[in-house]
Amino acid sequence: MTKPVGRILVTNDDGINAPGLKAAMKIANELSDDVWIVAPMEEKSGASHSLSLSHPLRLIKKGAKKYAVTGTPTDCVMFATRHMMRDEPPDLVISGVNFGQNIAEDVSYSGTVAGAKEGTVFGIPSVALSQAIRMDGSGKIRFEVGVKHGAKIIRQLLKLNWPRDTLMNVNFPDIDPSTPCKVRITKQGKRDARILCLDERIDPRNTPYYWYDFKRESITAGKGTDIEAILEGDISITPLKMDHTDTSIKSKLSALFS
Numbered sequence: 001m002t003k004p005v006g007r008i009l010v011t012n013d014d015g016i017n018a019p020g021l022k023a024a025m026k027i028a029n030e031l032s033d034d035v036w037i038v039a040p041m042e043e044k045s046g047a048s049h050s051l052s053l054s055h056p057l058r059l060i061k062k063g064a065k066k067y068a069v070t071g072t073p074t075d076c077v078m079f080a081t082r083h084m085m086r087d088e089p090p091d092l093v094i095s096g097v098n099f100g101q102n103i104a105e106d107v108s109y110s111g112t113v114a115g116a117k118e119g120t121v122f123g124i125p126s127v128a129l130s131q132a133i134r135m136d137g138s139g140k141i142r143f144e145v146g147v148k149h150g151a152k153i154i155r156q157l158l159k160l161n162w163p164r165d166t167l168m169n170v171n172f173p174d175i176d177p178s179t180p181c182k183v184r185i186t187k188q189g190k191r192d193a194r195i196l197c198l199d200e201r202i203d204p205r206n207t208p209y210y211w212y213d214f215k216r217e218s219i220t221a222g223k224g225t226d227i228e229a230i231l232e233g234d235i236s237i238t239p240l241k242m243d244h245t246d247t248s249i250k251s252k253l254s255a256l257f258s
Contacts, residue, residue, distance in 0.1 A: 013111025093119030189225030
């Protein structure tokens with residue numbers, strides 16, 4: 001069977017040595033014979049759509065068509081599209097497969113989603129892929145779910161000429177890879193912000209330091225949301241727009257300042 005994609009750029013936010021990047025490479029290799037990897041040298045989870053503006057970037061070759069960048073996922077896509085591949089840009093950007101789901105408010109913080117955002121900035125069809133983990137943090141992460149379904153889903157998505165300012169956010173559920181699941185087209189959900197907290201600890205010098213942590217509480221999922229799909233063991237595909245404009249309030253604002 002002819003592979004449907006020309007050149008693919010793969011990036012992530014978990015770093016060049018992350019297991020999820022290997023899963024993304026397997027997915028990309030099912031789709032193309034021309035796969036490039038440009039990923040952060042170190043983990044950049046939560047980097048959002050940030051650029052490294054205050055220090056230089058370094059490029060480290062890790063193998064054939066495989067490079068690490070001392071920066072964020074956005075830096076990686078910028079580096080690839082504006083430098084390494086500027087004369088022959090990729091036809092598709094795959095960002096992931098992330099260690100953990102990127103649903104609800106995660107999409108604002110996620111470096112994985114940001115990698116797909118930056119591809120979208122350049123007008124390249126871009127897909128963020130994330131593998132859900134158990135809410136209590138236990139158990140092995142099952143990247144095999146994404147490997148099993150990823151290429152098939154992307155093939156289907158590429159049949160649609162989706163808008164240039166839209167990216168696709170795909171989340172795979174935490175299920176056994178042999179378990180049947182559906183694909184749901186979802187909207188971005190909303191979590192209770194109170195589940196995020198700061199865990200205070202004391203170092204050997206009696207100075208406090210803090211880790212972000214999540215309360216292990218059940219989540220109320222809105223109907224038709226990415227949260228609902230993942231909690232019910234299905235694959236979630238959420239189309240996300242780059243344009244953040246709230247058009248519903250524009251006329252009221254215009255009237256206020258007229």
